[in-house]
Amino acid sequence: MKLSADQAQFAGRIGHEFGRPELLVQALTHGSISSASRPDNQRLEFLGDRVLGLVMAEALFMADPTSTEGQLAPQFNALVRKETCAAVAREIGLGDVLRLGRSEMKSGGRRKEALLGDAMEAVIAAVYLDAGFAPSRDMILRLWGERITTVEADARDAKTMLQEWAQARGLPPPAYVETGREGPDHAPVFTIEARLQSGQAASARAKSKRDASQQAAQSLLHSLNGA
Incomplete structure (x- = not known):
C-alpha cells in the first residue's frame, strides 16, 4: 500500500x-x-x-x-x-x-x-x-x-475543578452516574451524567467511562461559569 x-x-x-x-x-x-x-x-x-x-x-x-x-x-x-x-x-x-x-x-x-x-x-x-x-x-x-x-x-482536570467548585460552595462532591451504554461489548460508548446536589447536571458520551466523566464535568463547568 x-x-x-x-x-x-x-x-x-x-x-x-x-x-x-x-x-x-x-x-x-x-x-x-x-x-x-x-x-x-x-x-x-x-x-x-x-x-x-x-x-x-x-x-x-x-x-x-x-x-x-x-x-x-x-x-x-x-x-x-x-x-x-x-x-x-x-x-x-x-x-x-x-x-x-x-x-x-x-x-x-x-x-x-x-x-x-x-x-x-x-x-x-x-x-x-x-x-x-x-x-x-x-x-x-x-x-x-x-x-x-x-x-x-x-494539572487540574475538569473533575478536579468541578469538585473544587462544589467544595467552595459547601456542596458535597459531584456524582457521576452512568445513564447509558451503546455499541458492541468490544467497543462500547458510555453516557455519564455529572450531578451536583444543588440540581445542576450535564451529560457526555465517550468510549470510556473516564473520558465521558471528564467531558461531562467540563460541560457542567461551562454551564456553571456561564450562569
Whole structure:
C-alpha cells in the first residue's frame, strides 16, 4: 500500500517514515467509513492510549525525582486526557487527513475533539507497531513538547475543578452516574451524567467511562461559569 500525497505529508509532520504504511491508513480511518476490507482505528486507539500513558509516566517520573505520587498523578492526567491529545492533533493537521464517512464529515467530524483525540492515540499505536517503542516515544515527546515541562500550570482536570467548585460552595462532591451504554461489548460508548446536589447536571458520551466523566464535568463547568 502506498500513502496518498496528503498522508505522506502528514507522516512527514509527525517525523516518521512508515515501513508499513497501511498502519497509518488504518489509524486515520474512522468507524463511519470502515468496512471488512478497510478496518477502523479503534483497536489502534486502545493500544496508543497505553503507549502514551507509559511515555508520559516515564517522562514525569524522570523529570523530577522529588515529586510524590500525589503530585505526579494530576500532571499525568492532564497530559494524556482526550483534550490534550486533540490539541496536539490540531497542531499537526490530523483532522485534514482523517478518513470519514459522509455524515460524519457533514457534522464537522474533522473538528470534533473526541475524533481527533482518538485518532491521535491511533497514530501513536501505528508508529509503535511500525517501529517499536523508542521511535514512538521520541515522536510523543517531540509533539507534546513544552506541555510536559509546563503541565503544572494546567494539572487540574475538569473533575478536579468541578469538585473544587462544589467544595467552595459547601456542596458535597459531584456524582457521576452512568445513564447509558451503546455499541458492541468490544467497543462500547458510555453516557455519564455529572450531578451536583444543588440540581445542576450535564451529560457526555465517550468510549470510556473516564473520558465521558471528564467531558461531562467540563460541560457542567461551562454551564456553571456561564450562569
